[in-house]
Amino acid sequence: MLLSQDKKPTLIWLQGVTCNGNTHSFLNLSYLELLLSKFELIYLPFMEVKYSFFDISKCSLSCDVLIFEGTFDPLMQRNGVLLKDILIHYANDAKHIIAVGSCASFGGMFKASAPDRNSGLLYDGDDFIGVLTKLYKKVINLSGCPIHPEWLGYTLSMIANNKNIKLDDLYRPVELYSNLSHHGCTRNEYFEWKVDAKNFGEKEGCLFYEQGCRAPMTHASCNKILWNEVSSKTRIGTPCFGCTEPDFPRENFFKTKTNMSIPQDIPLGVPKRSYLTMAGIAKTFHIKRLEGKLIDYKTTD
Amino acid sequence: MIIKQLIEQIEGEAFVSFDMKDDRVEFSTISFAHFRGMEMILEGKNVLDALVITPRVCGICGHAHLMATVRAIEDAYKNAGFKINLTDKIQKIRELTLIMEMIQNHFKWLYMVIIPELSKIVDLSLVKEPLKGAFSASIASKIIAIFGGQWPHSSYMVPAGITCDPTDIDIVQAQNYLDELISFFEKESLGVSLEKFLSFKSCKDFNDISSDISNLEKALISIDMHHKGFSHDRFLIMGEHSFTNVSKLKHTRTFKVNSKYIKTEEAYSPNEKTYALNALYNDEYYETGSLARMMSNSIPIIKNMHRRYKDSAYSRVMARIFELGYMLNHAKKLINGIDIYEKSITKVENIEKVSAKGIGIVEAPRGSLIHKIELEMGIIKSYKIITPTQFNIGSSTPDKPTPVQLAMKGLTKEEALFVFRTFDVCSVCTTH
Numbered sequence: 001m002l003l004s005q006d007k008k009p010t011l012i013w014l015q016g017v018t019c020n021g022n023t024h025s026f027l028n029l030s031y032l033e034l035l036l037s038k039f040e041l042i043y044l045p046f047m048e049v050k051y052s053f054f055d056i057s058k059c060s061l062s063c064d065v066l067i068f069e070g071t072f073d074p075l076m077q078r079n080g081v082l083l084k085d086i087l088i089h090y091a092n093d094a095k096h097i098i099a100v101g102s103c104a105s106f107g108g109m110f111k112a113s114a115p116d117r118n119s120g121l122l123y124d125g126d127d128f129i130g131v132l133t134k135l136y137k138k139v140i141n142l143s144g145c146p147i148h149p150e151w152l153g154y155t156l157s158m159i160a161n162n163k164n165i166k167l168d169d170l171y172r173p174v175e176l177y178s179n180l181s182h183h184g185c186t187r188n189e190y191f192e193w194k195v196d197a198k199n200f201g202e203k204e205g206c207l208f209y210e211q212g213c214r215a216p217m218t219h220a221s222c223n224k225i226l227w228n229e230v231s232s233k234t235r236i237g238t239p240c241f242g243c244t245e246p247d248f249p250r251e252n253f254f255k256t257k258t259n260m261s262i263p264q265d266i267p268l269g270v271p272k273r274s275y276l277t278m279a280g281i282a283k284t285f286h287i288k289r290l291e292g293k294l295i296d297y298k299t300t301d
Numbered sequence: 302m303i304i305k306q307l308i309e310q311i312e313g314e315a316f317v318s319f320d321m322k323d324d325r326v327e328f329s330t331i332s333f334a335h336f337r338g339m340e341m342i343l344e345g346k347n348v349l350d351a352l353v354i355t356p357r358v359c360g361i362c363g364h365a366h367l368m369a370t371v372r373a374i375e376d377a378y379k380n381a382g383f384k385i386n387l388t389d390k391i392q393k394i395r396e397l398t399l400i401m402e403m404i405q406n407h408f409k410w411l412y413m414v415i416i417p418e419l420s421k422i423v424d425l426s427l428v429k430e431p432l433k434g435a436f437s438a439s440i441a442s443k444i445i446a447i448f449g450g451q452w453p454h455s456s457y458m459v460p461a462g463i464t465c466d467p468t469d470i471d472i473v474q475a476q477n478y479l480d481e482l483i484s485f486f487e488k489e490s491l492g493v494s495l496e497k498f499l500s501f502k503s504c505k506d507f508n509d510i511s512s513d514i515s516n517l518e519k520a521l522i523s524i525d526m527h528h529k530g531f532s533h534d535r536f537l538i539m540g541e542h543s544f545t546n547v548s549k550l551k552h553t554r555t556f557k558v559n560s561k562y563i564k565t566e567e568a569y570s571p572n573e574k575t576y577a578l579n580a581l582y583n584d585e586y587y588e589t590g591s592l593a594r595m596m597s598n599s600i601p602i603i604k605n606m607h608r609r610y611k612d613s614a615y616s617r618v619m620a621r622i623f624e625l626g627y628m629l630n631h632a633k634k635l636i637n638g639i640d641i642y643e644k645s646i647t648k649v650e651n652i653e654k655v656s657a658k659g660i661g662i663v664e665a666p667r668g669s670l671i672h673k674i675e676l677e678m679g680i681i682k683s684y685k686i687i688t689p690t691q692f693n694i695g696s697s698t699p700d701k702p703t704p705v706q707l708a709m710k711g712l713t714k715e716e717a718l719f720v721f722r723t724f725d726v727c728s729v730c731t732t733h
Contacts, residue, residue: 017337019729020312020360021453027409027435028442028452036432046310047413047431053309077334078314079307109357112342145357146454200464201645228439228446230474236450237464237645238457241353251346253353254459295468297642 009064009160011039012056012090013046016083017110017118018070020045021146022101028228029149038160039065057081059089065159066094067152071103071110071118072131084131087121091132096159097121097139100152105141105170106246122171126246141171145243150225151176170246172219177244180268182215184223185234191216194282195290200237203294207239209263212254214242216267303572304714308721310414312361313728315694317721318572319714326709326717331696332568332575339733343684348374348676349652351684352456355672358686359730361409363453364402364445365665366686368395369672371458374652377659377676378460383650385461390643394463396543397475397635398445399663400628402452404482405438406666407591407625410725411490412437415618416517418722422715423520428513433489440482444475444632462646467639475636483629490514491626498626501602504609504619514622521615529712530614530720532704536593537582537692539563539671540664544631546597549587553607555597558582560660563671565687568696576732579695579703580687588612588704589668589692590725591621600627614708617723652679665689667725688730694721 013023023046029035041049042063043056051061057079068087076083091097099121102108106120122130122139132139142151155173158165166174182191190196190206197205207213215223215234222232222240234240241253257264266275304319313335320328339358343351355370356363375385412434420427442452448465449455457464465471483495491498492512501507507518521527536550539558548555565578579586587593592612595603603623606616661672668689675682695703702710705724709717 015313017335018313018360019337019357019363021357021363022360024360024453028439030439032435033432048310048417052307053314054307109342109354110337113337146360199646200459201462201466203466203468222451227451228443230443230446231450233450233455233457236448236457237466238450238455241456249350249353251350253456254349255347 008038008040009095010042010062011065011067012043012061012063013067013069014056014087014090015045016068016070016072016076016104017113018101018103019109020069022069025146026100026149026152029153030229031153035153035156035160039156053079057086059086062093063090064095065156066090066097067100068097068104068121069100071107071113072121073114073118074131075114075117087131091135091138094138097132097135098152098155099139099141100147102143102145102243102248105143105172106248108145109249123246126170136171139171140165140167140173142176143170143172143244144220145248148222148225148227168219176221177219179219179221179224180216181218181220181222181234181240181244182267183221185215185232187234190290192282193285193287193290194279195287197237202237204290207234207237208256210256211239212241212252212256213239214265215240217265218242218245220244305572306714306718308718308726311722311726311728312359312730315726315728316573317718318570319717321714324713326712326714328699329706329709329717330570330572331577331694331705332570332573333577333728333732334574335728336576336732340684340686343681346681347652348377348674348679348681349459351674351681352459355686356454356456358733359727360453361406362402362665362667362727362730364398364449364455365663365670366672367456367458368399368663369661369670371460372661372663373659373672373674374460374661375659376661377655377657377674378649380659381655381657383655385649386647387461388643388647389638390640391462391645391647393635393639394448394465394467395458397632398449398455399542400544400632400635401441401444403664403666404625404628404632405441406725407621408437408441409434411622411625414722414725416513418719419517419520422719423524425516425520425523427516427520437482437485437489440478440485443478447471447475459646460652461649462644464645466645467641469641472636472639472641479629479632479636483633486625486629495626495629499630503602503605506602517622518619521618524716526618527610527613527615529716530617530708530723532588532612532708533586534612535585535587536596537587537589537669538593538597538664539589539662539669541662542664543635544598544628545594545664548597549582550593550596553596553604560662560671563687565691569698570696575696577696578691579697580691586695586697586701586703587692589689591624592617593668594664595620595624595627614720614723621725655679667727667730668692686733688727688733690724690727690731693724694726694731
């Protein structure tokens with residue numbers, strides 16, 4: 001059955017204070033064309049569709065799905081119109097409001113541009129004081145800096161298919177944010193046996209103990225649904241920076257904060273005593289295989 | 302008469318105020334209304350945090366910012382008396398991912414910006430397929446992610462190295478994606494093999510093919526873009542890479558350059574508030590980007606094009622498309638040259654020992670990108686970013702026009718708007 005054009009949900013993508021990183025991440029989606037064909041595209045910032053931003057800024061149109069990218073700055077003007085007025089106009093009519101990225105979800109990187117007034121749509125950090133709190137039932141947060149394209153792909157597909165999306169306490173889809181970024185990391189065995197990475201630039205070792213990795217404390221499916229369909233930060237030796245959480249960006253990204261050589265922040269939900277006991281025991285073992293190189297190229301010579 | 306025009310799809314937006322006389326642009330000023338204060342955000346932080354923060358200056362060229370940051374930090378190390386040794390592998394992988402970002406940018410610009418914009422002002426029918434740009438760019442991004450974990454916003458370059466430790470299968474995957482991308486470029490964009498395209502000596506060589514690129518070329522000629530959009534005919538290439546010749550050019554004459562002559566000044570925008578600064582070299586405006594890079598590399602077809610059509614809008618567009626092919630070919634050589642047995646990182650002192658200034662310069666998709674830092678015990682005292690769009694899209698007074706102001710002069714408003722985009726403008730970088 002062919003759906004007529006007017007039955008497709010209408011979509012507008014609006015931007016606040018942003019680097020466009022979520023836009024460009026989304027453009028990597030493998031089924032982008034198929035997904036976009038399920039919506040009537042009213043306005044997109046990255047390609048010409050039905051209307052221009054000039055039209056959008058007149059606040060005379062409406063949409064079913066409003067995507068918002070970037071930090072919300074109440075004083076920001078776009079095309080001479082207060083962003084606040086544009087946002088609220090479209091948000092009031094929309095059935096779904098998707099905050100894409102950590103800036104739109106929690107304030108994120110560009111909260112620091114004007115810390116006293118910038119925030120996410122619902123949250124300022126983890127304080128529920130954003131501009132759209134009254135409309136919270138319609139808002140879905142897709143945190144991440146940037147979002148993974150599949151996360152928005154999933155959310156829009158569920159909306160297009162008229163399916164209910166279950167959300168966590170921070171209004172993020174449980175499907176995407178129940179995993180920790182740690183799940184599926186190729187370095188998991190090193191984490192289990194407390195073998196830390198000696199340095200950057202190596203496949204071996206866990207980045208949690210020295211290099212600042214936040215994967216065991218970060219809700220994200222980065223190692224379950226791989227980035228660009230090929231890899232992830234931790235797989236290639238870059239620590240997870242915890243970019244999906246309300247406290248992103250933290251400081252000293254490449255260094256684990258420790259007390260008496262124990263990471264200050266320990267894996268999510270694990271009692272400190274349990275962690276210390278388990279870590280202490282694991283540390284007493286010396287497992288030769290985990291102390292050597294993962295691939296011994298010399299054996300093939 | 303002043304006409305104010307909102308310009309979109311330039312990684313954010315800008316306003317151009319046209320002063321029209323007899324339906325021609327007499328003068329124009331450009332304003333960028335949005336400001337994020339990246340330099341301020343960076344101050345007081347450990348400089349290693351800049352490796353995470355500066356990629357977030359820009360969603361489309363953040364990887365270039367990452368490389369500028371790592372180069373600036375390494376320069377500070379050297380200025381503090383510490384050695385930085387980069388293996389050939391480190392350098393090749395960094396260059397490869399930088400180039401892949403450039404390639405994804407150029408594909409998007411071609412299909413999502415330049416063809417749709419050109420089709421508004423030509424009678425020839427151009428096929429608008431913006432998602433071709435997204436698809437090809439996504440393949441280039443996969444190659445970055447193999448080494449950098451993800452794109453956008455990777456932070457895999459660190460002082461004295463890279464965080465990845467690729468194996469043979471990573472290299473094979475990268476080669477396969479690159480071959481797929483080259484094949485896409487040949488079949489979907491060029492209509493000839495990459496090898497044949499790179500052997501083109503003259504613009505006439507486009508006459509024998511029928512493809513997106515040849516249609517674009519014909520469309521540019523049909524509206525006389527080879528005789529329009531001329532700028533100062535001065536070019537600047539500051540980023541040192543395996544694919545550049547660091548220099549400035551005045552017409553076809555090449556001169557040495559020194560980064561100490563780069564400065565910024567307030568933009569002139571009497572009709573609108575702007576947060577942009579203009580970037581100059583030795584108090585003169587230069588064009589930076591693909592045309593500049595291809596000119597400095599003495600590519601036969603570009604020299605031929607320039608001899609006939611100077612720095613016209615046609616030359617600017619076609620040089621960027623040629624650069625796509627040139628960079629795809631160069632990327633192939635880089636991948637093939639990676640020796641996985643070399644070190645991914647070399648020994649480096651703790652950043653807390655570094656109190657010095659540093660400068661990092663790279664070629665971003667739109668041209669030369671400069672990061673200047675001042676560190677005190679590894680903490681950022683000051684951070685200054687100068688971006689390619691500040692060189693190309695400055696807004697100055699009528700007696701001293703910037704490249705884009707000069708290029709738009711004398712054109713109709715519609716032509717001027719197209720010429721504006723031939724520079725490939727990045728709003729978010731400009732006001733960072």
